[in-house]
Amino acid sequence: MxxxxxxxxxxxxxxxxxxxxxxxxxxxxxxxxxxxxxxxxxxxxxxxxxxxxxxxxxxxxxxxxxxxxxxxxxGHAAAVEKLFSFHGDVSAETFRDLQGFRRILETGIGDHLILHATGADLDRLEAINDRILGAGGVAELARADYEFHEALIALSNNGTTLATFRMLRPAVENLMRVGKAARTVEADTHAAHAEIVAALRERDRVAYAYLVGRHLSYGLRFIGPGMPADTI
Missing domain, CATH: 1.10.10.10 (Winged helix-like DNA-binding domain superfamily/Winged helix DNA-binding domain)
Structure with missing residues (x-):
């Protein structure tokens, strides 16, 4: 195949x-x-x-x-219910479940992006990423962060993958809001996204997979008793 x-x-x-x-x-x-x-x-x-x-x-x-x-x-319904069930508190298990699933999606499209993403596609990704630096407030930051990742997945030209990620939007944005409320890291998020785009420009599969994995795992360092997860 x-x-x-x-x-x-x-x-x-x-x-x-x-x-x-x-x-x-x-x-x-x-x-x-x-x-x-x-x-x-x-x-x-x-x-x-x-x-x-x-x-x-x-x-x-x-x-x-x-x-x-x-x-x-x-078990699909139960899995979705679990993802949407959390509100203010985010446990390490919840973080790993959601970010682990995102890693499957976002690294899985890597080969296609390396082969097919155009310079114009990557310019648009950078423009979307720049919205993070101009965002005001936690909700707007979370929305801009989510929109970068949705735009990345949209470049896969795979309707099932994109629809799945969009289905998870409430859970993903909630995780981002919880994290950004605890520690606003828009500059770090923007820099991490920029590195991912740079790896795609270089057509570097290994760097892309590594950077996406590191980006999605970053927030675990901030999870502790009584502390919400800080997403990236």
Whole structure:
């Protein structure tokens, strides 16, 4: 399976696996196809299949049960409810769950961005990032931060990935507001975004993945008893 317009190999494999589940009429609790089966049926490498399964588990479409192994799940609704359930306090677990899912999305599109993002695309990203420096107040800062990441994901040209991120907007912006209320870091956020754009201009896959991962993990250092998470 090779890269082609319309999104990363992993994103397309996720769609193919979901189509396979639907075509087979699998229901909640039915055994999920094994990694080996998926490799053979879809002509994909083991590593690519594993990455796709991570995303499907994050969506709540697969769960592992004792003695049954991987089965089709209806955990999507529960996963979304969990993401939207927090308000003022943000635990380390909540932070890791949400930022870990974002990392899957934002690093997963890296290969496509490296290959297809144009200079004009990256100029627009920089312009959106500059809104952070002119934002006033916590809510506006959080909105500008979110909009940079949405614009980044939009460059993947993958409707499913973009729709998923937009679905999470209330949870993502809430996490950002909680963090920025505790410690306003707009200059740091702007600089981190600028480094990500620079890595894309250099067509550096390794730097892009590293910088996105570091950016999304940064806030963990500020989580402690009685202290809300500081996002970036």
């Amino acid at each position: 090779s890269e082609a317009p319309g999104g990363s190999v992993v994103n397309r494999l996720v769609d193919e696996i979901r189509g396979l589940v639907s075509a087979r009429g699998l229901k909640v609790g039915d055994p999920f196809p094994t990694e080996r089966d998926l490799c053979e049926l879809l002509g994909a490498s083991r590593n690519t299949v594993r990455e796709a399964l991570v995303i499907l588990r994050a969506f709540g479409l697969i769960e592992t049960r004792p003695k049954s192994g991987a089965v089709v799940s209806d």
